[in-house]
Amino acid sequence: xxxxxxxxxxxxxxxxxxxxxxxxxxxxxxxxxxxxxxxxxxxxxxxxxxxxxxxxxxxxxxxxxxxxxxxxxxxxxxxxxxxxxxxxxxxxxxxxxxxxxxxxxxxxxxxxxxxxxxxxxxxxxxxxxxxxxxxxxxxxxxxxxxxxxxxxxxxxxxxxxxxxxxxxxxxxxxxxxxxxxxxxxxxxxxxxxxxxxxxxxxxxxxxxxxxxxxxxxxxxxxxxxxxxxxxxxxxxxxxxxxxxxxxxxxxxxxxxxxxxxxxxxxxxxxxxxxxxxxxxxxxxxxxxxxxxxxxxxxxxxxxxxxxxxxxxxxxxxxxxxxxxxxxxxxxxxxxxxxxxxxxxxxxxxxxxxxxxxxxxxxxxxxxxxxxxxxxxxxxxxxxxxxxxxxxxxxxxxxxxxxxxxxxxxxxxxxxxxxxxxxxxxxxxxxxxxxxxxxxxxxxxxxxxxxxxxxxxxxxxxxxxxxxxxxxxxxxxxxxxxxxxxxxxxxxxxxxxxxxxxxxxxxxxxxxxxxxxxxxxxxxxxxxxxxxxxxxxxxxxxxxxxxxxxxxxxxxxxxxxxxxxxxxxxxxxxxxxxxxxxxxxxxxxxxxxxxxxxxxxxxxxxxxxxxxxxxxxxxxxxxxxxxxxxxxxxxxxxxxxxxxxxxxxxxxxxxxxxxxxxxxxxxxxxxxxxxxxxxxxxxxxxxxxxxxxxxxxxxxxxxxxxxxxxx
Numbered sequence: 001x002x003x004x005x006x007x008x009x010x011x012x013x014x015x016x017x018x019x020x021x022x023x024x025x026x027x028x029x030x031x032x033x034x035x036x037x038x039x040x041x042x043x044x045x046x047x048x049x050x051x052x053x054x055x056x057x058x059x060x061x062x063x064x065x066x067x068x069x070x071x072x073x074x075x076x077x078x079x080x081x082x083x084x085x086x087x088x089x090x091x092x093x094x095x096x097x098x099x100x101x102x103x104x105x106x107x108x109x110x111x112x113x114x115x116x117x118x119x120x121x122x123x124x125x126x127x128x129x130x131x132x133x134x135x136x137x138x139x140x141x142x143x144x145x146x147x148x149x150x151x152x153x154x155x156x157x158x159x160x161x162x163x164x165x166x167x168x169x170x171x172x173x174x175x176x177x178x179x180x181x182x183x184x185x186x187x188x189x190x191x192x193x194x195x196x197x198x199x200x201x202x203x204x205x206x207x208x209x210x211x212x213x214x215x216x217x218x219x220x221x222x223x224x225x226x227x228x229x230x231x232x233x234x235x236x237x238x239x240x241x242x243x244x245x246x247x248x249x250x251x252x253x254x255x256x257x258x259x260x261x262x263x264x265x266x267x268x269x270x271x272x273x274x275x276x277x278x279x280x281x282x283x284x285x286x287x288x289x290x291x292x293x294x295x296x297x298x299x300x301x302x303x304x305x306x307x308x309x310x311x312x313x314x315x316x317x318x319x320x321x322x323x324x325x326x327x328x329x330x331x332x333x334x335x336x337x338x339x340x341x342x343x344x345x346x347x348x349x350x351x352x353x354x355x356x357x358x359x360x361x362x363x364x365x366x367x368x369x370x371x372x373x374x375x376x377x378x379x380x381x382x383x384x385x386x387x388x389x390x391x392x393x394x395x396x397x398x399x400x401x402x403x404x405x406x407x408x409x410x411x412x413x414x415x416x417x418x419x420x421x422x423x424x425x426x427x428x429x430x431x432x433x434x435x436x437x438x439x440x441x442x443x444x445x446x447x448x449x450x451x452x453x454x455x456x457x458x459x460x461x462x463x464x465x466x467x468x469x470x471x472x473x474x475x476x477x478x479x480x481x482x483x484x485x486x487x488x489x490x491x492x493x494x495x496x497x498x499x500x501x502x503x504x505x506x507x508x509x510x511x512x513x514x515x516x517x518x519x520x521x522x523x524x525x526x527x528x529x530x531x532x533x534x535x536x537x538x539x540x541x542x543x544x545x546x547x548x549x550x551x552x553x554x555x556x557x558x559x560x561x562x563x564x565x566x567x568x569x570x571x572x573x574x575x576x577x578x579x580x581x582x583x584x585x586x587x588x589x590x591x592x593x594x595x596x597x598x599x600x601x602x603x604x605x606x607x608x609x610x611x612x613x614x615x616x617x618x619x620x621x622x623x624x625x626x627x628x629x630x631x632x633x634x635x636x637x638x639x640x641x642x643x644x645x646x647x648x649x650x651x652x653x654x655x656x657x658x659x660x661x662x663x664x665x666x667x668x669x670x671x672x673x674x675x676x677x678x679x680x681x682x683x684x685x686x687x688x689x690x691x692x693x694x695x696x697x698x699x700x701x702x703x704x705x706x707x708x709x710x
Contacts, residue, residue: 004033004058011057012050014623015083017583022047024200029054032136032170037195039142039187043202044176044323045301049076052138052172056113057085061135062106065115068141068153073115075281075299078552080113084586089115090124107132118155125165134169137162139190142173143316146185156189163191171195176323177316180385181358202319202384206326208333209376209395211369213469214462216339222253225307228335229259229287236280237305239289240321242345246309251289261287264294281553283544292317300553301328302560308336311370313346314362315383318369328561338370340427340469344485351482371469373402373506407505408496410456410467411476415497417452418477418487421445426485431456431464466508474503532567535602539563542594557591558583570599574615585623589616589634617644618653627662627693642693646700656704663697671698 008029012018021029024042028051031038042048056063067073073089080087088102088111103124105111116124128134139145144153163171173186173195187195215224225239241247247263254261262276262285273293279285281300288294289309306325312318318336326332343363350359365383372379377392391398417433418425425433425447432439433447436454447453456464468487471477476493480486495501529537540554540563547554558566562582571577577592597607609615613636620630627645631638645662648654659668671694674682684695 004030007058008054011054013584015057015085015584015586016050017581017587019581021050022200024198025050025054028172028198029058031196031198032172033058035168035170037171037192038173038198039183039192039195040172040174040198040200041178041183041202042174042176042198042200043204044320045204045327045329046176046200048140048174048176051174052136053080053085053113055136059135061109061133062111063113063136063138064121064134065113065138065140066118066121066159067115068117068144068156070117072140072299073117075553075556077113077115079299079556082552082556082587082590083584085113086111087113087115090120091115091117092120109133118153118159122155122158122161125162128165134166137166137169137171139171139173142175142186143178143182145173145189146178146182160189160191177320177384179316179383199386202381202386203377203388204323204326205392205394206329206331207322207394208331209322209380209392210334211336211338211372211376211396213338213370213466215337216341216462216465218249221309221337222250224335224337225250225254226257228305228307228333229254232305232333234286235304236283236286236300236302237288237307238294238303238321238324239287239307239309240312241289241291241309242342244291247289247291250309251287254287254289259287260285261289264288264290266291266293281555282547283540283554292321298324299327300324301555303327303332304330305333305335307334311336311338311342311346312366313349313359315366315369315380316362318366319380319384328555328559330561330564336370340465343367344479347479372397402506404504405507406502407467407470408499408502410505411471411493411503412497412499413452413455414464414468414471415476415489415493417450417455418489419497420450420452421447423480423488424483424486426487427465427468430468430487431461434464435459435461463508467505470505474505476503531602535570535599536563536567538598538602539566539595542598546591546594558587558595566595566599570603571596572600572603572605573609574612574619578619585620585633588619592616613640614644614647617641618648621645621648621654638690638693639696642696646696649697649700649704656708659697659701663694663701667691667694668698668701671695672702675699675702 005026008026009020012021025047028038028040032052032055040048040051042051052063052065065076067076070091070093073091077087077089088105090099090102102111102114106114139159145156145159146152171190171192173190173192175186178186183197187193212224215221229237239250241250244265244267247265251261251263262279264273264276268276276285276288277294277298280288281298303325306322308318308321312321322334325334346363347360350356350363353359369376369379369383375391375398376395378388381388393399413434414430417430421433429441429447432442433450433453434456436448436457438448442448468477471493472479474492475490476496478488478490480488489497492501496503543554543557543563546557550557559582562580565580565582566577569576569580571580573596574592577583577596578588593609593612596609596612600609601607616634617630620633625633627638627641631641634641642662645654649659674687684692688695
């Protein structure tokens, strides 16, 4: 086990730039390295991919990764290649000749991770099972297997046949969200009888949680979104909406206010969706107004916020969608708008679903979360059966704990009004009655004549709405969704109106609208920024240039978290840059120069670092690479690497007992004898050919020995 852990940590540092594993990652690695199956539940951004990527590097052969979306495959493959890992994907977006070439490379052992859709794998598997060296099969987004999962996909249910083709290959199913019922169904569907279940903490402490039940109209929501966005200038984020037309109108409104926004939904053509998604991934669009059609394929690490324009249909969807923010571990904000109208709309969807009972229960739990008067994180984690015994301090309830009041009289007013209209009104009309509105609909029905008309005129509609939602949550009222969403009084509600029970409610305070008119974010604003803000912006600019030139996403070059560390430490040379966590060897060698140049310029130093190339070689020497490997890795001639080694010897960076790692003692003796015999007049290339680089090292050792002797 010690050797396995050492090897795994070495690969983690080499390819990903991290010194240690996150909780349970190594436990999962150890399990599959023993040839056993595993079901892994880990939150979005929690490091699921490391659980199969490290074993893929450790095991002989190719690991197959089953992924549902082409965009997700491309993103993963680009990220792995940027880290120096041989990965590829087979999909319908590539020429078939390209797909066949990749399969040949897999057969030749030149690919360590192969990403593929379930449909394509099932069509190929009969030809692969006896000829291809498969080390492991990882099923990403495994909740798609289960009919109880929030994104069930029928094609995933056929994957169980893989157990017949690869009976001795370990399987790993991974998902960010799956309740107990879904977990059991995944194991049953995949015939993973003895699979060990690994559940990481679902806590994402870097995400702030907030719910807004005050903004219920489109105009109110737009004002709150505007206010929110002004606290997140030039940052990437997603606004999830239930309806397609909402995504379109909201994006248009935001653009008119100066924001870089676009919409995304299933009604757009494939070409339009791909273009918009690519622009968002490249940071050309900052705000994506989208339906849930947008998301699972998004591995963008620098999304700083997520807003839900409407309440999601269940906690699993909500949790996965907010999990797309802050994947890099940096602070990120989430906001969910909640209203009676959302509950009514979603309940209508539930009534039409094929699994009405369980979906109704899931919606109820989502509603409980939205109306929570206790720490939201505690409620969220309890849904996933995780104990969390303290308040988080990073949700709106913790930051502004609600004051408890005696709500009996308020409830009696509302319930009495409902009773006097024979339980034939919905929320909005009830509020109009309580506030004494003289709208035509009120007067036509004679509701202005009832005793409770106008008894709540002292409270704004928004405040009444919040209190009535609490009455629903407390069980005093219920909604008759099959009767135009009319409010009905429960037996408990009748007890309260008769005075046999008293109730407590959270005090609702009227929030004053402080939203301002947004303005476009302009580059000229940098004049007002701090040094750190200017440096971060310049680093992002250079990152985007590199990403465009290489055809990858900006966050696959370096994440925002890494850029933040660069800002914090301001490395001005390669060895300082190499100390930053999250930069593997490949990225260190490929990207250090442009980013170091930015830091040096901003600090008033010459942009070019003296000795950068030598530092890179010295770094690789200390990592245990020999000269041939260093020359190949850096794309340089052996003679260049030898000249670097010669300098290291000259300036005592390499000690005498290390010399022989670069030249064998007998080679040294032969070269020095020839030097003496010819008086130093021989041509190294003519005599030694490809080994001429050894002459440079031999002369350096000889000079150093003479200095020591003197």
